[in-house]
Amino acid sequence: MKKIFTVFAFLLLAIVNSSSAANMAADTPLYKNKKATVSQRVDDLLPRMTLKEKIQQLQNRASGGANDIENIFKGESYGCTHEMNRSAAECADMYQKLQTYMLTKTRLGIPILTAAEGIEGILQNGCTLFPQELAQGSTFNPALITRMTQAAGAEANVIGIHQILSPVLDIARELRWGRVEETFGEDPYLIAQMGIGFINGYQKYNITCTPKHFMAHGSPAGGLNCANVSGGERELRSLYMYPFKRVITETNPLAVMSCYSSYDGIAMSGSHYYMTDILRDELGFKGYVYSDWGSVDRLQTFHRAVATQEDAAKMALIAGIDLDIDNAYETLERMVKSGKLDIKYIDLAVRRVLTVKFTLGLFDNPYGDPKKVDKIVHSAANVAMSKEVADESAILVKNSNNILPLNLSKYKSIAVVGPNSNETIFGDYAWTERNPKEGTTLLQGLKEVVGDKITLRNVEGCDWWSKNTADIQNAVKAVEASDLAIVAIGTRSTFLGRSPKYSTSGEGFDLSSLELPGAQEELLKAIKATGKPMIVVFIAGKPLAMPWVKDNADAVVVQWYGGEKQGRALADILTGAVNPSGKLNVSFPRSTGNTPTYYNHFVTDREEPFDSPGTPEDPKMHYIFDKPEPVWNFGYGLSYTSFKYVSCTLKDTVFSATGGTVKVEVEVENTGTRDGKEVVQLYVRDKFSSVATPVQQLKAFNKVLIKAGKREKVTLEIPISELGLYNDKMQYVVEPGEFEIQIGGASDNIVFNKTIVVK
Template sequence: EKILDTAVRRVLFAKFAMGLFEDPYGKTFKNRKRHSPESVKLAKTIADESTVLLKNENQLLPLDAKSLKSIAIIGPNADQVQFGDYTWSRNNKDGVTPLQGIKNRVNKNTAIHYAKGCSLTSLDTSGIAEAVEAAKNSEVAVIFGGSASAALARDYKSSTCGEGFDLNDLNLTGAQSQLIREVYQTGTPVILVLVTGKPFVIEWEKNNLPAILVQWYAGEQAGNSIADILFGEVVPSGRLTFSFPRSTGHLPVYYNYLPSDRGFYKNPGSYDSPGRDYVFSAPSALYSFGYGLSYTSFVYKNLSTDKDKYELNDTIHATVEVKNTGKYTGKEVVQLYVRDKASTYVTPVKQLRDFKKIELAPGETRTVQLQVPISDLYLVDEKNQRFVEAGEFILEVGQASNNIILSKTIVAGEPSTIGNDEIVKPKNKKSSRQMEVKGEVRDVQATLVPDMQIIEKSTGKTIAVTDAKGQFKFTTGNHEYLIFKKSGYQTVEIEVNNMNVINITVNYGEN
């Protein structure tokens, strides 16, 4: 009952705040001005800042509106507004389509060749020939594909996603893939714009097309916004709020996975070189959470925190310097992730804790401030109670979850000794008494591992390498620490401690 009271109280508060109890039929809203210039400007800003640039090979974008003589506008979403789920309209009169936006932006001497090519739902390919011809007659082709969500008033026409619309895979629907590939075969540079609210499987497109953007259902100003982005009036600055999978079979795919996820063998494959995680693919995302490109470039340096050790009720204050090293004024999303170095309960490899979006002119440098309350680093015990476990945490700052540029370790409370070599082990000194040590190295499936380096920690010298049978033999100090290291395997460190025979088991991956 207490929980229900809390939920009801929130709903009633919102209604009181909106004045619905004083004016239940909304008479005070009747004459309020809708669709003001301010709201239109806001719609354009939201569209500008949310669009994500996924690929821009050889700086194909932005296009030069002054020199462009011809452009092909192709695809089922090229001349159709897409407002997304639960919106009021699917009528082009209520918004600006990409085709109209580009017409508004290009030079009057630029020839625009439009062809729909195909629909979102039909396998009919009869319109592709017209699209191919449009591309052949143009300097560049922009294909607008993606999806369509259901609208209000039961307008479900051509819906391919949204509430109550389920797909059996994440491939582009209808004949879109064939349309893209046949236009690509013309040799005309192709820019793919996905107008959607969801991820698609676009590994072929990533490997072959020079430029790809994702414009989420961007509202009434979507057409003007994408035109400004294509022609450089707006520099794209959106970042992915979810990861794109390589295939439907790769699901689920997310950035904050557990250390044991993403493949056991750490041996991704391809048709040229089959592996094990997967045989012909990699378990990593096609595009990762937080990813997004810009027309300019940024450099990160000097990550620092206000202190190295925090009490459990403190807040971490971190700063990092970011410089625009490109030629465009642009916005960068600086992302701060945190990883618990060692914990009682298994925690993700990283989690986003703060981010800031900043605008920098060419050559400009700014110090960005980020913060994380220590209380946000809580764990949940078997009684569903939250607690912060004292220990070491790694702060990671970068441009995406898979593009960490700077990192720093801090301590919350007393440092944990779990997995911390410097705390649990004494300072290593080279032993005076020498002894012969032999043994073998196997992986977790008992396969012998050849060519593994064995390094003396005290000297840093490689004193042996395992042979073809994974075996080794050498002389070292009786209290020496040995480091077993090879690419593709986690590094193992062990003390000789008077042992003449040492057999090591190594796990796949990197430390």
């Protein structure tokens, strides 16, 4: 009897538990069931939301500190948050508490998207500072940048960040523009390749990147940030759209950022044609569109496209801007209630935002790992990664008589002078509380390398921006007392100019002149007059006009902002511990009036025969006192070894316009005595085309390490579809005809020319 009772009790308990579990399952909404599909969960959640809750999902809300959450959010969930001015540890703690609050203290438990700038590392104090995006581009090594963003992504992951507001896919064609440093360079193919590498690293984690600024933002009129970009439909599609098309197709980012500017008079952030017809319907983008800061309000205040903030919000929402980072979308609720705006546009945008949140798994686990912040953030491995990128990004553009690498036994003393000689320029979007001298400066890097074997004398001589020449004589004295001068010049920038010192590059810091700012050229000329050997180290966020430097320096090293280890990287390159392997991703102009200087111009823009520069008495033709050529060209960069392009073979030379792949095998020999890396570059020229096409277009490259005295075979491939153009009917077609395949080490150093035929 006792056994029967025990069995009965067990069965009864099982029935009760089963019933309880069934009731709990019935009470749990479908959107909280991780086994349901993303679309099922969105379909279940959306009808449960009030109009106010929906609109809040289309807005950003600054999160403040961990103790401010209740006062700021008041039981309400928002689309995203974007916190910057805190340490990594503080931010991780705050995000942990914020997501817990979102899941447990808001009516529907909707998590919040946590966004961060990440162009050169995570924009939180204490995170690793990697080289700026322009420096990443000059590595010509997408795989290296993938490793870099994996390291940065690990830091973002433990902090609890799920959206990175990078990479910049703008094309650096207007060098006066302050944000050149944030781009990968002047070439759309290079930008696409580097952008894909960049995104793949971050998206290893539950993170989406946000390629920006869609689109054509990098060529503003006069170089002024946010100014109109002039051009036609063909230029837009062939040039500016290309990196976005490749990146969206090959990496599937869940977010895209719109831009401030207009194209051909149409404000991008208010254009349904650009933000929906092209971005979504044509390019196949499936995520949500995130406005640039204030770009929706600017439809009224800047572009004057509409009369009121309400109209700006309506225009942007209908165009396809899903989430507004400023406050224009606060007007949406009253517009819906008054009948001025159809709620279907709200529902569509909310659906996109929720889809991203479900896809990233935020409803199930939105948390970082604050306990691991100290271990992961700014780890020794990540700092070493920053140094490796800096090593590969520096470009040697002149080396007379092989003065570099320095033979340290020849020098008892070296003068290290110039405004960038003892400053670490972190670059735009590198918000940091660190003193610029906390990163490794050039002077500090040299001290680490030479120790007390060589006397180093340091005088700035001048600053980046002013015409004050009072300190130049002190720099001259330091040089006269030394055996060699290393002069560090260039530009300076930091996040929106938040440093107490003036910026000459970065967002909002555009230049009307591309000559060296301030008294820097006067400093160089004074040092040259001493007769001492002069090595120029150009640390900058963009190319400047430096024909005098090319003609007078004994050696020139270019380093786009190289992150926190830039000084040690430069010291290792100058002294030979590292063999430079960077290539120019932007061409250097001869003067401001010489721009644009990008290599991939039309044949009509620079190819017509022109006379030599003239004189006032005999001005000649074209540029009467100059020539329309860069100082240094795209793809150019020297090494401490030498490379010989031995052979070039094509597997096939005749192709169908409907498809196929051009395969080129190049054999390169290292004829020097040092191991070195060479970027083998492939350019294409359409010999005859129905519409104008560039004289050269980069279509493949491969960076390869070649041991001293050894040969390597490099295979480069081009899909036939890459040879297409937009014809007079704006159709993308591959036209039959001959195409020249150019192989070499720079755009102006072509070794092999082969011809293929497309039928």
